[in-house]
Amino acid sequence: MKQLCEVVIIGAGIVGAATAFALTRAGNLRVALLEKGPLAGGMTRRSAGVAHPFQSHPRLIQYALESIAFYQNAAQHLGPSKNEFITTGAALVGGNADAAKMFAQAQALARLTRDSSAPARGALAAQFPGVAPQLQAGLFTPHAGYADAAQMTQRLIQAAQTRGLTVATGAHVKQIQTVSGGARSVTTTMGSFEAPIVIVAAGGWSDKVLASASQTVTLQFQRGAVLFYEQPPETTASHPIFWDVHGEFFLRPHPYRLSAAGWIAPPTPALTLEPFDEFVAPTAATRVSQFMEQCLASKFVAPKRSHTIMYATGADGLPLMGRVHDAAGLFIAAGFGANTFAVAPAVGKTLAQLIVDGNAPTAASFFATPYAKEETL
Numbered sequence: 001m002k003q004l005c006e007v008v009i010i011g012a013g014i015v016g017a018a019t020a021f022a023l024t025r026a027g028n029l030r031v032a033l034l035e036k037g038p039l040a041g042g043m044t045r046r047s048a049g050v051a052h053p054f055q056s057h058p059r060l061i062q063y064a065l066e067s068i069a070f071y072q073n074a075a076q077h078l079g080p081s082k083n084e085f086i087t088t089g090a091a092l093v094g095g096n097a098d099a100a101k102m103f104a105q106a107q108a109l110a111r112l113t114r115d116s117s118a119p120a121r122g123a124l125a126a127q128f129p130g131v132a133p134q135l136q137a138g139l140f141t142p143h144a145g146y147a148d149a150a151q152m153t154q155r156l157i158q159a160a161q162t163r164g165l166t167v168a169t170g171a172h173v174k175q176i177q178t179v180s181g182g183a184r185s186v187t188t189t190m191g192s193f194e195a196p197i198v199i200v201a202a203g204g205w206s207d208k209v210l211a212s213a214s215q216t217v218t219l220q221f222q223r224g225a226v227l228f229y230e231q232p233p234e235t236t237a238s239h240p241i242f243w244d245v246h247g248e249f250f251l252r253p254h255p256y257r258l259s260a261a262g263w264i265a266p267p268t269p270a271l272t273l274e275p276f277d278e279f280v281a282p283t284a285a286t287r288v289s290q291f292m293e294q295c296l297a298s299k300f301v302a303p304k305r306s307h308t309i310m311y312a313t314g315a316d317g318l319p320l321m322g323r324v325h326d327a328a329g330l331f332i333a334a335g336f337g338a339n340t341f342a343v344a345p346a347v348g349k350t351l352a353q354l355i356v357d358g359n360a361p362t363a364a365s366f367f368a369t370p371y372a373k374e375e376t377l
């Protein structure tokens with residue numbers, strides 16, 4: 001079977017889905033989304049679905065703010081759902097030694113929104129009963145919340161299908177063929193798809209997919225865990241998201257009187273995506289509950305359930321996004337690490353602009369070379 005399209009997207013996680021949605025909205029293009037497993041079956045299924053603007057680069061802050069606004073209006077963009085994005089606000093938390101880091105985040109955010117603040121000690125506890133009275137948050141922003149990442153992915157894909165998106169699940173991409181250095185066709189276990197534009201949005205597998213087109217990218221992996229705890233009675237379900245200024249821990253409310261908390265290990269050089277080890281070490285659970293107790297004046301006992309997650313960034317900790325150097329028509333969007341869900345709609349929109357208009361005012365020139373020299377910041 002051979003299918004002719006204008007754009008092929010590889011990977012039906014949140015990034016591929018957001019890109020498919022934006023492309024079918026931006027132009028009258030024949031787009032195919034290829035996925036080796038089920039929709040949202042990769043790391044997106046494991047994501048905690050938190051979106052906040054505490055990002056490591058001003059452009060990522062901008063992407064997150066834009067994406068949060070998109071999620072807040074998801075019913076309008078994608079049709080109504082029982083599982084909409086829940087806006088909670090988010091507090092950046094750290095110790096006294098982290099003041100400079102928090103100040104830098106506050107400055108970066110203040111340039112982009114007027115309504116972030118540095119709450120006085122006790123202010124969050126007064127606003128959200130259950131928050132630890134002694135908690136000193138360095139920054140609070142109302143622009144944050146969470147959603148079910150897998151369901152959001154499916155909604156994006158369904159909305160794109162109403163505009164003609166072709167979806168092929170069980171289509172494992174084996175090779176991207178290039179002609180005269182440009183993308184031409186993609187061979188999968190479900191036949192081949194010919195297209196002058198190919199977008200690799202295969203998350204932590206993007207390096208392998210690009211290797212089939214003789215392109216080398218380096219991804220580094222971090223291991224983490226998401227743990228679900230029963231909320232003690234004194235905790236209100238409406239507490240904000242807490243994000244550790246070092247990006248090691250986070251905490252958010254969850255339906256059914258649960259709290260979802262996460263731990264993210266530093267990058268480990270030799271770590272690979274596969275084989276995937278599901279074991280969550282008890283030490284990780286202990287450190288997560290210490291963080292939770294720092295944020296909420298409660299004792300948390302053993303988690304009700306937990307799972308591991310692996311996420312990828314470029315070798316310098318920044319994403320890989322934009323045109324693949326020296327390969328006309330080949331694009332990549334991967335390596336957004338622990339904040340992939342938070343930025344995906346803006347990433348998809350930016351890629352769609354790059355493809356439909358030839359450039360994008362918010363394209364990401366800062367991301368790792370040799371990718372995406374689209375603009376000068």
Ligand SMILES: Cc1cc2nc3c(=O)[nH]c(=O)nc-3n(C[C@H](O)[C@H](O)[C@H](O)COP(=O)(O)OP(=O)(O)OC[C@H]3O[C@@H](n4cnc5c(N)ncnc54)[C@H](O)[C@@H]3O)c2cc1C
Binds near residue numbers: 038047202204206
């Ligand atoms: C502890 C922890 C919690 C996290 N929680 C959050 C959070 O709260 N907020 C946030 O913003 N981010 C979070 N993340 C990160 C984030 O949610 C995921 O990394 C993200 O969903 C990945 O999306 P993706 O689309 O890039 O990749 P994926 O979801 O992995 O999708 C890639 C897809 O490509 C497919 N694929 C791969 N190879 C091929 C091939 N050869 N052919 C066809 N298909 C292929 C895969 O099957 C997969 O479905 C978290 C990370 C950690 C460590």
